[in-house]
Amino acid sequence: NAGVTQTPKFQVLKTGQSMTLQCAQDMNHEYMSWYRQDPGMGLRLIHYSVGAGITDQGEVPNGYNVSRSTTEDFPLRLLSAAPSQTSVYFCASRSLSGINEQFFGPGTRLTVL
Amino acid sequence: AQKITQTQPGMFVQEKEAVTLDCTYDTSDPSYGLFWYKQPSSGEMIFLIYQGSYDQQNATEGRYSLNFQKARKSANLVISASQLGDSAMYFCAMREGPGGGSQGNLIFGKGTKLSVKP
Numbered sequence: 001n002a003g004v005t006q007t008p009k010f011q012v013l014k015t016g017q018s019m020t021l022q023c024a025q026d027m028n029h030e031y032m033s034w035y036r037q038d039p040g041m042g043l044r045l046i047h048y049s050v051g052a053g054i055t056d057q058g059e060v061p062n063g064y065n066v067s068r069s070t071t072e073d074f075p076l077r078l079l080s081a082a083p084s085q086t087s088v089y090f091c092a093s094r095s096l097s098g099i100n101e102q103f104f105g106p107g108t109r110l111t112v113l
Numbered sequence: 114a115q116k117i118t119q120t121q122p123g124m125f126v127q128e129k130e131a132v133t134l135d136c137t138y139d140t141s142d143p144s145y146g147l148f149w150y151k152q153p154s155s156g157e158m159i160f161l162i163y164q165g166s167y168d169q170q171n172a173t174e175g176r177y178s179l180n181f182q183k184a185r186k187s188a189n190l191v192i193s194a195s196q197l198g199d200s201a202m203y204f205c206a207m208r209e210g211p212g213g214g215s216q217g218n219l220i221f222g223k224g225t226k227l228s229v230k231p
Binding site: 042090103 | 117122148156157158160163204216218219220221222223224
């Protein structure tokens, strides 16, 4: 059981470049989400999904796209990276049955120059 | 308005002493869940403890307990007998909605950095 995996661990981009952060879980969780963590700001929700084919915006969705074609995968796309998107990105998943903890991936540290 | 407020950006505690990390929350939903997570310097998010809004007793997990004061909308984390390994960022979080927050999104506070002194 790998839990929640994220790739890459580190990434440096130039302004205007695009990239996809990968997230996968092997726990058959319906719910998946992306957060960004900035110093002094806690974790802020970017996008989330309650099942394959269903996505919705969180608190800070601008500049990011997501899709959920399978239960396991929930990639986050940066279409045109900006320095303001320099952050640590966490993917998380949980079951929608009961009061279950949310499992987090190890994070991706992204720097946009 | 902030949903989760952690007023202590940083705290120090002596090893083996108890420490309380403050958390207040704001919701009009009668059903919600409160969570605490630990983030050591290595960066991973570690779930510590959960309290449902309808739970009659305060939650406990080993050295962690949650001091839940519903009328004051307070959910403080108490760590007993602090250890050097407890040095980390601690985040309070809340999920609103039916079933103690089983359907909602997790909203985080800004965190408290705890440093344990030997």
